[in-house]
Structures are given as structure tokens and as C-alpha cells.
Amino acid sequence: MAKLTELNQAASEQARVRASLEQQVARLEALEQQRVELHAELKTLFEQRKSLKTDHILMRDQVSTMRDEVASELQHEAGERVRIRVMRNADHMAYTQTLVEGLKDARVRNQNEILATLMQLRPEQLAQLVQSNDLDSFADLTHFGTERSRKILDAFRESVDPLALEITAIEDRIAIELNVATTGQLHFKDASDLSRGQKCTALLPILQKG
Structure with missing residues (x-):
């Protein structure tokens, strides 16, 4: 009788251990499945981010092209003494x-x-x-x-x-320059370095266009 009781206890303990191990395996499988799903979601998000970044770069190029077009129109209005340039990716x-x-x-x-x-x-x-x-x-x-x-x-x-x-932006820089040479070789100076009167000369045609 004692032997039978001992065997029953051993069998019960084995069943308990087995059930515990099965639960742990099930938890590990659930965690692994969760890891796989999160990895797939992360991969999808990175692909979406890559696509959005590409769109962002294309839009920035389009904006730069529009700036070039506007600068060209303003240059036509400003005349030969004024030079208007769009320097792409120059503002760091x-x-x-x-x-x-x-x-x-x-x-x-x-x-x-x-x-x-x-x-x-x-x-x-x-x-x-x-x-x-x-x-x-x-x-x-x-x-x-x-x-x-x-x-x-x-x-x-x-x-x-x-x-x-x-995605830190390196912006375009708009340069407005005036030819300050009176004769001979051209000498363009940036608007930031001009006197008040020279700034008026450079900017007035642009303001009139606006």
C-alpha cells in the first residue's frame, strides 16, 4: 500500500512538472510569435519611413526647382546690375x-x-x-x-x-547681389554687405515685381 501511495505521488509530481513545463513552452511560443509579429511590424514601418523619406526628398527638389524658376523671373526684372541665385543645399x-x-x-x-x-x-x-x-x-x-x-x-x-x-534639412540659400563696379570687370557684392542705398538699388526692382 505504501509503495502504491509513493508511486501515485511520484506520478502526480511528474504530471505537475509536465504541466508546468507545457505552460512555460506555451508562454515561450507566444512570446516568440509576438516577437515575430513585432519584427514584421517594425520592418513595415521602416519601409514606410523609407518611402516617406523618398517623397520628402522629391518634394524638396520640386521646391528648389520652383525657387529656380522664381529667381529666373526676378532676375529678368532686376536687370544686369543685380544677380539673383539659388544655391542648393547651401544653408547648413x-x-x-x-x-x-x-x-x-x-x-x-x-x-x-x-x-x-x-x-x-x-x-x-x-x-x-x-x-x-x-x-x-x-x-x-x-x-x-x-x-x-x-x-x-x-x-x-x-x-x-x-x-x-x-532628415535634418540642409536648405537652399538665396543670394541677391549687386554689381558695384563702375567700370571694367564685374564686382558683385552680396546684399548683406551693401550700403543702404545700394540695397535699395538691388531690391527695388524685386519689390516692384512683387
Whole structure:
């Protein structure tokens, strides 16, 4: 009788352990299924983001083309003494501010030199390096050396969102210039460097057009 009781207890324990293991397996399978679904959703979102980014770039190109057309019309009205140009992707202010913010906690010297080098990288290129923490590629591209590159990448990973960095706008710059030469070779000066009277000469035809 005691032997039978012992066998029953052992069988009950085995059944309990088996049920517990089956529950754990079921939970693991559910978690794995959830992981697969989340991975698929994340992949879909990244594809959608890629498509939206492409649309964004195309729209920016269209805006730049429209600016070129308007500048051409204004140039026709302004005459030969005034030069109006659209310099595409020439305004780096937003990108520069992002880089300066990212370098704040890097604790490296010669930050102006570092900033000038980083400006040679496109925002999306730098964003990819930051997101993947690709130290070797970053060091190869910048020639900062391994230790400085590591400090800079660590600082950027702490303070800069690579997804936001990737779409940092580098705007077009509109240049309005006046030929200030009285005779001989042309000498165009930017409107920001002109006297008040010269600014009036440069801008009046444009304002009249508007």
C-alpha cells in the first residue's frame, strides 16, 4: 500500500512538472510569435519611413526647382546690375547646430576642426554611423583616430536621435547681389554687405515685381 501511495505521488509530481513545463513552452511560443509579429511590424514601418523619406526628398527638389524658376523671373526684372541665385543645399545652419549639440559632451579638443570634418558627411550618412555605432567606418571617414572617434560617437548616441539627424534639412540659400563696379570687370557684392542705398538699388526692382 505504501509503495502504491509513493508511486501515485511520484506520478502526480511528474504530471505537475509536465504541466508546468507545457505552460512555460506555451508562454515561450507566444512570446516568440509576438516577437515575430513585432519584427514584421517594425520592418513595415521602416519601409514606410523609407518611402516617406523618398517623397520628402522629391518634394524638396520640386521646391528648389520652383525657387529656380522664381529667381529666373526676378532676375529678368532686376536687370544686369543685380544677380539673383539659388544655391542648393547651401544653408547648413540646422545641421551645424545639431552637430554642435552632439559634440557638447564628447570631451575632445579642437571641436572647430572636428565640426568642419563632420560637415563633410551628409546627415543621413552620419545618422547611419551613429545608429549602427560603426566605430571603424567613422574613424576611417573622419581620420579622428579610434579614441576620439569613440568619444564622439558615444556623445552623439547619448544626445542625438539618429532618425531626426537623418532628415535634418540642409536648405537652399538665396543670394541677391549687386554689381558695384563702375567700370571694367564685374564686382558683385552680396546684399548683406551693401550700403543702404545700394540695397535699395538691388531690391527695388524685386519689390516692384512683387
